[in-house]
Amino acid sequence: MPIMNELEDFLALKHRFIPQLSVDCVIFGFHNQQLKVLLLKLKNLDLWALPGGYVEQSEGIDDAAQRILEERTGLRDIYLEQFRVFGSADRSTKEFIQKIMEVHHPESMNEPWVLQRYVSIGYYALVDFSKVNPTPDFLSEYCEWFEMKQLPKLAFDHREIIQKALETLRITLDSKLIGSNLLPETFTMMELQSLYETILETPLRRNNFQRKMLSLDILERIEKLYTGAANKAPYLYRFKKS
Amino acid sequence: MPIMNELEDFLALKHRFIPQLSVDCVIFGFHNQQLKVLLLKLKNLDLWALPGGYVEQSEGIDDAAQRILEERTGLRDIYLEQFRVFGSADRSTKEFIQKIMEVHHPESMNEPWVLQRYVSIGYYALVDFSKVNPTPDFLSEYCEWFEMKQLPKLAFDHREIIQKALETLRITLDSKLIGSNLLPETFTMMELQSLYETILETPLRRNNFQRKMLSLDILERIEKLYTGAANKAPYLYRFKKS
DNA sequence: TTATTATTGTCCCATAATGAGATAATAACA
């Protein structure tokens, strides 16, 4: 889809979107034993931002988030959870929006609400890192993964949003089956443990972690994985279809 | 505050509120061993609704919720948690709003967004039942407590919102100190247990519940409560100031 | 072929948390 069409779409219908409401997505991936977040580099600004967008008048908020996710990753039916609304009075979005818009899209200033304070619904998404095709939107130049530990300079209150998303992920780690969305189809027990350790930022014991995971009765043990290393080959697992 | 002033305030400033965004509060109280919710009877309609309202342009969403809570209960600094946003495409608010507004406040129809679909941020609040002074707003005739088990006919998707609030309350029961907000200053162990049983809808064992609560080291044991009944008098407790 | 090495998969035991019944304490009343 050509970028200019997106902008035209954006401005075409005066009342296409719910004003002053946006959706921001914290997209988590797991690669090389590290938790990553997908971010957009804003045009002509030394700032990065979360993938986000407006909610169409005829669209549910969850659908808006799914649409935004699909546009940035190429994936459909992504695991998605609403986790918090950011709407404090001092969200100083005005200066940012002004900077972003005035450079390339001064036309959008005709919508007065574009410059007002936003209330943003935060979603977090879990994706299989290897399947994502990062795609920038019409406000951004690049779309890239960043390691959670080394985030770049972020626009708005997006650093706080990412932080809150991670906290929510930690709390829900046990009740939701986080692993099944962040890992590829098959994986070793060490990879699963490594994911938990990365999210929780705490080391876990191999024996107890394995016992716990197997007792949950959610994993299927497949064949062994021969890595070529000089040691016992680990089993591969997959999540049971429920 | 006279009711008419509220309406005038409401319509005075064209751009006072964020359009199509509302806040709905599920206010929980505990009385006679029962969990209660505060509801408003809509004027000229056989329907009840959650206390709610719009968010002012210069106001944080949490502040909006606190303001609404204060108006309906007379209480300040209420315990409050955001729990979910309701914004599916098929929230059929339009017919309701039309019915409500056309009877008494057709002027408000001049704001076109008043009739559009709303995205509503759900909050739940915990209050000391005995301290609340229920006060209707300009759209409602009465403001009353209802037992969770016997809710009346509700407007919009408010029944679903209440249900989700209760589910969230159950999940967070252990991590947040729910009791300290729903109970009066002092209480017996049985009253605390009864609160837990009501929220969880499951019976608990007296001995194990007491052991658990005391082990948390959050309760202070005060004097005994002589009820006049022919049996051992229970201790009174209060939550420790932290 | 055999020993070595780095991991992986289990096992075992001490300790902590939980479920469930039993017992002791006591305030009012018969």
Add this chain to the structure above:
DNA sequence: TGTTATTATCTCATTATGGGACAATAATAA
């Protein structure tokens, strides 16, 4: 003084968890 209805504890079996030990094994070195 005994009875009764509760409340507060105690005890014991079961389950979950923390932490160390050991056996299995895939490649490599001897």
